[in-house]
Amino acid sequence: MTVYTRTSRPADALREIKITPNFLPHTDGSCLIEAGNTKVICTASIDESLPPFLRGKDQGWVTAEYGMLPASTASRMRREASAGKQSGRTQEIQRLIGRSLRAVVELDKLGERQILIDCDVIQADGGTRTASITGAFVALQMAINKLVEAGMLVHNPIREAVAAVSVGVVGGVPLLDLDYPEDSGCDSDINIVMTASGKIIEIQGTAEGAPFSIEELNKLIELGSKGISELMEHQQKALAQTTVQTA
Amino acid sequence: MTVYTRTSRPADALREIKITPNFLPHTDGSCLIEAGNTKVICTASIDESLPPFLRGKDQGWVTAEYGMLPASTASRMRREASAGKQSGRTQEIQRLIGRSLRAVVELDKLGERQILIDCDVIQADGGTRTASITGAFVALQMAINKLVEAGMLVHNPIREAVAAVSVGVVGGVPLLDLDYPEDSGCDSDINIVMTASGKIIEIQGTAEGAPFSIEELNKLIELGSKGISELMEHQQKALAQTTVQTA
Amino acid sequence: MTVYTRTSRPADALREIKITPNFLPHTDGSCLIEAGNTKVICTASIDESLPPFLRGKDQGWVTAEYGMLPASTASRMRREASAGKQSGRTQEIQRLIGRSLRAVVELDKLGERQILIDCDVIQADGGTRTASITGAFVALQMAINKLVEAGMLVHNPIREAVAAVSVGVVGGVPLLDLDYPEDSGCDSDINIVMTASGKIIEIQGTAEGAPFSIEELNKLIELGSKGISELMEHQQKALAQTTVQTA
Amino acid sequence: MTVYTRTSRPADALREIKITPNFLPHTDGSCLIEAGNTKVICTASIDESLPPFLRGKDQGWVTAEYGMLPASTASRMRREASAGKQSGRTQEIQRLIGRSLRAVVELDKLGERQILIDCDVIQADGGTRTASITGAFVALQMAINKLVEAGMLVHNPIREAVAAVSVGVVGGVPLLDLDYPEDSGCDSDINIVMTASGKIIEIQGTAEGAPFSIEELNKLIELGSKGISELMEHQQKALAQTTVQTA
Amino acid sequence: MTVYTRTSRPADALREIKITPNFLPHTDGSCLIEAGNTKVICTASIDESLPPFLRGKDQGWVTAEYGMLPASTASRMRREASAGKQSGRTQEIQRLIGRSLRAVVELDKLGERQILIDCDVIQADGGTRTASITGAFVALQMAINKLVEAGMLVHNPIREAVAAVSVGVVGGVPLLDLDYPEDSGCDSDINIVMTASGKIIEIQGTAEGAPFSIEELNKLIELGSKGISELMEHQQKALAQTTVQTA
Amino acid sequence: MTVYTRTSRPADALREIKITPNFLPHTDGSCLIEAGNTKVICTASIDESLPPFLRGKDQGWVTAEYGMLPASTASRMRREASAGKQSGRTQEIQRLIGRSLRAVVELDKLGERQILIDCDVIQADGGTRTASITGAFVALQMAINKLVEAGMLVHNPIREAVAAVSVGVVGGVPLLDLDYPEDSGCDSDINIVMTASGKIIEIQGTAEGAPFSIEELNKLIELGSKGISELMEHQQKALAQTTVQTA
Numbered sequence A, B, C, D, E, F: 001m002t003v004y005t006r007t008s009r010p011a012d013a014l015r016e017i018k019i020t021p022n023f024l025p026h027t028d029g030s031c032l033i034e035a036g037n038t039k040v041i042c043t044a045s046i047d048e049s050l051p052p053f054l055r056g057k058d059q060g061w062v063t064a065e066y067g068m069l070p071a072s073t074a075s076r077m078r079r080e081a082s083a084g085k086q087s088g089r090t091q092e093i094q095r096l097i098g099r100s101l102r103a104v105v106e107l108d109k110l111g112e113r114q115i116l117i118d119c120d121v122i123q124a125d126g127g128t129r130t131a132s133i134t135g136a137f138v139a140l141q142m143a144i145n146k147l148v149e150a151g152m153l154v155h156n157p158i159r160e161a162v163a164a165v166s167v168g169v170v171g172g173v174p175l176l177d178l179d180y181p182e183d184s185g186c187d188s189d190i191n192i193v194m195t196a197s198g199k200i201i202e203i204q205g206t207a208e209g210a211p212f213s214i215e216e217l218n219k220l221i222e223l224g225s226k227g228i229s230e231l232m233e234h235q236q237k238a239l240a241q242t243t244v245q246t247a
Helices: A088-102 A128-149 A180-184 A214-246 B088-102 B128-149 B180-184 B214-246 C088-102 C128-149 C180-184 C214-246 D088-102 D128-149 D180-184 D214-246 E088-102 E128-149 E180-184 E214-246 F088-102 F128-149 F180-184 F214-246
Strands: A017-021 A029-035 A038-047 A061-068 A114-123 A162-170 A173-176 A188-195 A200-206 B017-021 B029-035 B038-047 B061-068 B114-123 B162-170 B173-176 B188-195 B200-206 C017-021 C029-035 C038-047 C061-068 C114-123 C162-170 C173-176 C188-195 C200-206 D017-021 D029-035 D038-047 D061-068 D114-123 D162-170 D173-176 D188-195 D200-206 E017-021 E029-035 E038-047 E061-068 E114-123 E162-170 E173-176 E188-195 E200-206 F017-021 F029-035 F038-047 F061-068 F114-123 F162-170 F173-176 F188-195 F200-206
Touching: A017 A128, A017 A214, A029 A128, A038 A128, A061 A088, A061 A128, A088 A114, A088 A128, A088 A162, A088 A188, A088 A200, A088 F088, A114 A128, A114 B114, A128 A162, A128 A188, A128 A214, A162 A180, A162 A214, A173 A214, A188 A214, A200 A214, A200 F214, A214 F200, A214 F214, B017 B128, B017 B214, B029 B128, B038 B128, B061 B088, B061 B128, B088 B114, B088 B128, B088 B162, B088 B188, B088 B200, B088 C088, B114 B128, B128 B162, B128 B188, B128 B214, B162 B180, B162 B214, B173 B214, B188 B214, B200 B214, B200 C214, B214 C200, B214 C214, C017 C128, C017 C214, C029 C128, C038 C128, C061 C088, C061 C128, C088 C114, C088 C128, C088 C162, C088 C188, C088 C200, C114 C128, C114 D114, C128 C162, C128 C188, C128 C214, C162 C180, C162 C214, C173 C214, C188 C214, C200 C214, D017 D128, D017 D214, D029 D128, D038 D128, D061 D088, D061 D128, D088 D114, D088 D128, D088 D162, D088 D188, D088 D200, D088 E088, D114 D128, D128 D162, D128 D188, D128 D214, D162 D180, D162 D214, D173 D214, D188 D214, D200 D214, D200 E214, D214 E200, D214 E214, E017 E128, E017 E214, E029 E128, E038 E128, E061 E088, E061 E128, E088 E114, E088 E128, E088 E162, E088 E188, E088 E200, E114 E128, E114 F114, E128 E162, E128 E188, E128 E214, E162 E180, E162 E214, E173 E214, E188 E214, E200 E214, F017 F128, F017 F214, F029 F128, F038 F128, F061 F088, F061 F128, F088 F114, F088 F128, F088 F162, F088 F188, F088 F200, F114 F128, F128 F162, F128 F188, F128 F214, F162 F180, F162 F214, F173 F214, F188 F214, F200 F214
Parallel strands: A061 A114, B061 B114, C061 C114, D061 D114, E061 E114, F061 F114
Antiparallel strands: A017 A029, A029 A038, A038 A114, A162 A173, A162 A188, A188 A200, A200 F200, B017 B029, B029 B038, B038 B114, B162 B173, B162 B188, B188 B200, B200 C200, C017 C029, C029 C038, C038 C114, C162 C173, C162 C188, C188 C200, D017 D029, D029 D038, D038 D114, D162 D173, D162 D188, D188 D200, D200 E200, E017 E029, E029 E038, E038 E114, E162 E173, E162 E188, E188 E200, F017 F029, F029 F038, F038 F114, F162 F173, F162 F188, F188 F200
16 A cells, blocks of 8 residues: 655645635525535525425424536536436435534524525535535525524524535545545545534544544544634635625 | 516617636536526536447437526526426427537537537526527537547537527517516517528527517517627637637 | 429428317317328317416416327337336427417416316327427317306407418428428428417427528428418318307 | 116127227237227337347247327326326236237247337227227237238237127126226126137236125126127228238 | 146145234234245234325225335345336236225225235245235234224224135146246236135236136136135134234 | 433443344345344345446445335335335435445455345334344355355455444433434434444434534444444354354
8 A cells, every 4th residue: 555645735734715605696695615626506595485394393494405517527427307316425415414504503593484505516526515514504604694684583593603524544644625536545534514613513434445443533533623613714704705795 | 568678788789798618627618608697507528439329320419408506596496306307498408409509510520429518507597598509509619629639530520600599579679688587578589599600590489478470580580690690709709718728 | 412302292282181170079179180191189178277386366277298109100119108207309399389379378368277288199290299289279279169158268268270380491492391201301390380360479490400591481481371371271170060069 | 786777788798899900000000999989099019129138039029008198088187108107007907918919929939029019098988908908919910910921920920819808797787898987886897808719818807896706707707708709700800901901 | 738746735735824913013013924935024004194085085095005125036126116116016916905905894984094004025935916915904904903992993894804815727737826936837827815705806817828718717716715715714813813912 | 401311221232132144045145133123134135247337347346225114114104116216315324334344345356246235124213224234244244155155255255244333312321222212312323333343434423413522422432332342243143053054
């Protein structure tokens, strides 16, 4: 096994992050999040009705859908709408995004409405699910701000921010924020979703290559924790721009 | 019936057009086309294999798929991949895009390969199918240039440029390049696909509101013809940028 | 290019047209329309309920479905029910039939009910979509007559008759009412849907072979217009038979 | 329970039977079969290829598909192609038709080809599956005659004719060839498929209403046997017409 | 044709039958039925609501679903949930189970509720549909006993027991209760569903191999009748166990 | 928040575990695994062909499918085969099982074949995915033993055993091996897949209720690690039985 050396940036550095809020201005909340060459459009749509199974429970809901443009990947993938179904991977990711956001929202303070999040990958270079969560939080917060500003919500039902990043071991080296070539060749790969207060909402670690010990896991979580703090600064900066806009 | 007066621009003017080539740089050809608030990502992917029914016929193929981000419309629409099928409208549009492009390509000079076009609407404000065709031609030309530059094609198999625009009668007034509110309220609506030499490839006119006479049709075609000439200047300007890049 | 000479009939002549009303007597309206070897069963079914999105709007609806028997074509095609979905072509055609009929019906005078049109091709030799529209109008009128006779409608909500025909250029020659071999080999192919007063409801022109000029388009429309007048005589004759029957 | 009295015809009589051969002349075999108000178009299509699981086994295949026009029933039923799947009933019927025909064909003398049978009901008044079998045999025999005449088959691989009929007990009375009202109200209902030599190929008896004894079963089979003999005379007459035509 | 000799048991003997009631104790009724190597889990679930088409008719409903574990057959079959649809065979079988059970239940004495039967084959060696019916009756009776004991039903709405068995002719010899190798090689195969009073509810005979005469049919029914009497003793013994348990 | 007290067993104890090997004797490997009231049938089927994307790569494959009997849950769930698709949850679980098993198999020593694992839940009381993994390993090992014994594999390609368990925090208390009521009310829930050497293959932690700290995570992993050691003893005991059988 040759030891991997990342040349483009330090092992513990994020890729260049850019969050453009209001990317689709007619939506209730939106941003374009770029993490290196990974680019995802995240939008939030307020829906003043609830799915049947949630009606009359005096609570709201947050749910998410995820998709990739066919040409977002290096070799064009099949369009899921034309294939007639979403892959298992797609469903897994959109369930993860939904759970991650719901964990920071007090659903009983959201009113009887749902917020639908869409994360559409326009260019994929690894880490699309974590970028989706990080960007989706920005879109969600924007939609909730809109409800508060319109007087439809008295209190902000968001407990704290949430963001996500991937970490992994490639060629024996622990790395923060894997790009696609790193992700493909990694021994193990962990997606971490964390709150602003440093608590874990979701952790999904997979080691098809080489199983990892508890010590290695802890080292990777620490790395992820550092990355998530930085991502949250980008979220806040992006949200600050929207506040100015709406003021 | 009140006569409609368009205030934002003259009745015979296009919306502001912007074509950004190389929008997704890792594809074989791509652009973002903006016609007012309508925004479509168009990409071309070269596939060195053919679908079974075309193999061994010593010709190539061009085909297209079309999609809309759920949040691209004013009120979020259902994701087709999650609904499990493409709507009739989607299929109709992608068949139109494919036919329009094939009409200007000498398929027997393309080699035994296909070029797959994807048109994904990220913001919709009327005229998404015509913007898709106009943008798709840019992506297609870029992919073919790439084949020529790589020596995989000796001659450019494209006969001439193709572009498309909608025209219609709103409140009795013939208009060029309808936006969504105009399109929803129109008496009749015609999509015209034309070549650089001013010939018609496709014409699709619908009059659920008020049927139109042959004279009205001719007036509308003339209006469309003017718009298409202008769109082709935008296409050439965008393509010129890519040539400089690759030189 | 060899010039095509149609030997079976003049270039501006329809195929032999035969409309047999009441072909399926238990329906609310029906006919068998034959245009040469093309044969389509058209039926109308009155449904005293409306789809959810139209309820409470004080209007009715007309919609259409289209199908082909697997053995209707020269080489048997796959049954769509067994394939599990309708092709893009099928959906395109049934949307066209629905739009064409709605354009001549005052929906707000139809009451809160819908009329479902079925066009089932039992033998196909070109022009199945235009024959469907022409025959569907007969079935629709019969169903509406039934509502009027039963006192469920006070006024006939049909503004005027509608019929359709295809025209095209084959081997340089403009032809009326293409059969399948002509349609397959044509340079361009236009389907025209017109009202009794000579106005255009739908025009769909496609030129995968050779784009056409505006002059050629006008010549073809004139040819179509002549054919549609003749088709409307057949419609009226067929409807006259049904009136006698019910008197 | 009131005893049922059939007024239109004797209890042991078939409805009026009419078999029109060559109903769709461009197919390899076809007829329109009418049993009272039940009308089914049956066609046979020769396919010189076999499905993968049958290749290289030195035998042929016969298979069938069944469908109903949406307007064939008293109140319009949903189109299966639009519903996206065939109902359990449809699948059950087409499997029955296929098995019934295969039972009289020596598949190893058919060559490596399949014959596809389509039975499409255009008007339904009970007994559509049995009429389909009776008509399908005519279409199948025509297709096989065509192969023999073309020298593609040396011997007729059909062992003997097959036909089918329904029998049942309505209001305590055993009846031959139930129409729809009789079928809906019956105590028990048996579909019998028999060969010319009087042997049973399929028997499907259902008694949701009142279970029947073995004696009753035998009485019903006798009734069915009589009806099938008469149906076979109609088949032979129809086939005789086609022989004259091709001679 | 060589005459077949069954060595494992007499020609008129059932395989070893074992019915284990309460196999899934948390359901409303359940058993594991084993007929030789064929093993089916049958369960009954009481649902206090009815499908829309049955509401307000003052009656209940019994319906069934059938499935096979992918590994239940000698060579693993495709999972239907993953294939995205139930095969024609599956639908045919589950319709048969439902009809067979409904024939012995007075639906108008069941209350406005439905009982859902699930028959899941965990090991298949022929006769899975007949074993399903025999086991399903046990599960159904248990569910109904539960309703009676809970005072939700005053009278037992079951008229009499129902069970099913297959009979067939293999190598010229009539056999009771075919296992898979016998079933695959048989001339004809008949599934018989009978009541405790010896009446026939369903009879489904198929002779793809060699058609059978009415005499042969009667001999086979007699054989089946004997087998069904024995199966009903197994049902009663199993139900007796559950009564003791609940007492 | 009230503190939860588990009364049935200590907080760090597994439910009663029972693994019955050879549950379906005709398969290549099988067991019934019971963890308290959760019961899963796990089977392994050797397939001497590979899916197209893996052919010619000189390696084998292990994949898994997961299903639940409709009556396995407290209130009957919809059959996925009848719904026409697998839920996102089902797909997520079967992907997890497949990855977990592949992580302990040297695929390049498996030959060009695949082993298909089926995990079918017949009774569900929490922890079905982890029980599936633990049982699936037993079935997989049995199938591989069979290949080794048959001389089709020279070496055992399994690196080490794998098993899985869930841990979680309920009412503030860390618990091993949650049953369904505990799982529904938990603050956080972690599924851990580990190897015999104590390394982690998969870890999936979710905290919709209350996010957890890194310290809490470590405590839960320790608990899981203890449970997995015990599960592996059950696996070995079950496998020992099969070895005796085949000796």
